[in-house]
Amino acid sequence: MALRCAMVTPTGADLSKLEGIATRGTPVMLVDREAGDHSLSSVTVDNVAGGRMALDHLIAGGCARPAFIGGPFTLPQVSDRARGARESAAQIGLDLSVFETDELTILAGRSIGERIVSLPENERPDAVFCANDLLAVGFMQAVIMFSGLRVPEDLAIIGYDDIDYAFSTIVPLTSVRQPADLLGRTAVESLLAENASGEQSHRDERFTPELVVRQSTRAG
Structure with missing residues (x-):
């Protein structure tokens, strides 16, 4: 049958x-x-717990200006991960900067990365949580290609999904594994x-x- x-x-x-x-x-x-x-x-x-997990780790590493990158927020996975990150940041009184993207791709990550690394130092995040690994890979490319910032010393990066490519990026990527x-x-x-x-x-x-x-x- x-x-x-x-x-x-x-x-x-x-x-x-x-x-x-x-x-x-x-x-x-x-x-x-x-x-x-x-x-x-x-x-x-x-995904809410995953968002908290990511931000808790960044905070434990000493970040003071965390940011979330992802979108669109009509996707429940994205909004839930951002919600968890906000909850974690709020627990210790940190503001979470949010940079919304139109899609969850390497190119979207690179585009928002170019924008972020060009910000003045006092406005630039010192750690970012990307809604998925593809965004994180693109963001890391922008940091390395278009700035003199070091990963993770100047800007820590964490992704989500733990895709096969995550461990083989230029700087091996921390990620939340599903x-x-x-x-x-x-x-x-x-x-x-x-x-x-x-x-x-x-x-x-x-x-x-x-x-x-x-x-x-x-x-x-």
């Missing part, structure tokens, strides 16, 4: 089409995204179980990310 199911990572806010697919009998699993009303099954990572294998395995197992039962019994699983420290940040 053929299996009918869908595993999706939405990039927009409107889930109505996916909800319609589920209503017609095809199990749908959201990956790295929750349905706020639990109308669809999901496997996610606690348990990708666990997410995928749990999503498939849940979909198979829902498909076998024939019932729309939605399951929500949330996992905790892990900080992977490399040379792009200062030791706490």
Whole structure:
């Protein structure tokens, strides 16, 4: 018997089409995204906790002017990571500068990096948390190519996702790692179980990310 199911990572806010697919009998699993009303099954990572984790690490390394880089904020993953970072900074009375990007790409990171390194020293962040590793890679390129700043001595950088390329950047990138294998395995197992039962019994699983420290940040 053929299996009918869908595993999706939405990039927009409107889930109505996916909800319609589920209503017609095809199990749908959201990956790295929750349905706020639990109308669809999901496997996610606690991105708010990941944002706090990133900022806590930067603060422990002595940063006094932290910044968050990411966007668009219509993406729940981006807004949640920024929210966690804000909470961490606020706990010790630090302001978190926010630089919004239109996309989560290396080119977007390099563009915002050129802008940031050109700021006066008293306005320039001394540590940045990028919403994903691609932004962080582009940002690091801008720092190294267009300034005399040192990573991490003058400007610490942390990313998110811990992609394969993160450890092989010019300065190996500290990142918040998502348990990708666990997410995928749990999503498939849940979909198979829902498909076998024939019932729309939605399951929500949330996992905790892990900080992977490399040379792009200062030791706490």
